Amino acid sequence: MTETTIAGAMLYDGSGSEGFRADVTIRAGRIASVNPANGSLPAGSIDARGLALAPGFIDAHTHDDLVAITRPAMTPKITQGVTTVVVGNCGISAGAGCADGDFLPDPMVLLGAPAAFRYATFAAYAAAVDAAAPATNVAALVGHTALRARHLDRLDRDASVAERDAMRADLADALAAGAFGFSTGLAYANAIHASTGEVMAVAAALRGTSGVYCTHLRSEGAGIGAAIDEAVAIARHAAAPLVVSHLKCAGAPQHGRSGAILEQLEQAAGTHPVGCDCYPYTASSSTLDLGQVVPETPIMITWSDAEPTQAGRMLDAIAADWGVALLEAARRLQPAGAVYHCMAGADVDRILAHRLTMVGSDGLPCDPRPHPRLWGSFPRVIAHYVRERGLLSLPEAIRKMTGLTADRLGLVDRGYVRVGMAADLVLFDPARIADHARYDDPAQPAVGVLGVWVNGVATLDRNGVTGARGGRMLRRPESRNVFNEKDR
């Protein structure tokens, strides 16, 4: 039986504890031993002295549903040290719903072309991921907007009782087939007409399971306080842990509200399991939303079906060229993608540093000019927020990328370097790890990641990606997740 020993690295085990020098042996896809390093290199071991070893990073928030199948090398993630991606966020998913491929409500296009949506059930999607053998593991949520597209004839209205029942039944089937929870994207036009009652009725399928409720809030602007209250009420109704997706204070009028918003989350967390994720950037990205087109938010157009030659340009420059108002220019570009420079650095700092916050990239893998978070989020947290600015300690940053996320999502045998856990590991140089993706040059791999193992498979080494792929579809275990146990 082959085994690998990674010897002498400073081990950060995912719990937030200080590192210690250790020899870690992996065998048959699991961590077989963790011993304090004694200074000598065991025969045949990998010399990792001077480097940091951590649980493979878990990307808490992705839209990799379909690229995990169509581009299974998952290069933007593996090069950051990410070994598991959570897909199905923001109400959009490929795992159930929209199997006919001809009607893709916004923003489902973020996941892929219509023809790629071919999975009528969650079980069929899960089987396709396993068959594709992606480089990372995949844990999937089921999206509310995807369910709406399947069961409603039009999305500018609330669902009927029968439609709610049908969506809840689909979600229950997916949960039984291994889905980790339910997501909504209530700010988007195709979900905003869903009442709180509709979402509660569907989310009720989470009761008695370990599934989580993840939500792109109904408002990230002026209405964010009420939107958080709604999210907490839905999670309580569903008896499910709450994850607020990509928490931010979007738009100049909201800057500085992060302290009050985090306090609101803290309050709710006192009586219910509550958390959030965020990415380490002050710009957001999605499809081009006319509601966010305001003069004080600089907007870069990343793609436009109507005006392809404008991709990569700033919206205000396009509007000036055309001699029209910003909103009119945005209308002419639709459908389109955008990067919105809408956040204040101090808010991002406060949210990222908060004890409830996990790191999630929200990377958009199908965007031809993706926000740099797709290729850079995890190394950027360490390079910029730990090493350069000291906002976080390295053990705490790693916890936000590993153990905290595994606990929150119910990934019971991942997120920690402990004997018996899955051998998902990342080896990196803490002095050199850095993101190289930039807004004007976003598809740049990070540097300083020197080893990645996924279920024990060496997926990246000092020469780069190996081509071996060890990922699999993760299925929610029947046991309740640790936050259910601890927090009630």
Ligand SMILES: [Zn+2]
């Ligand atoms: Zn979102």
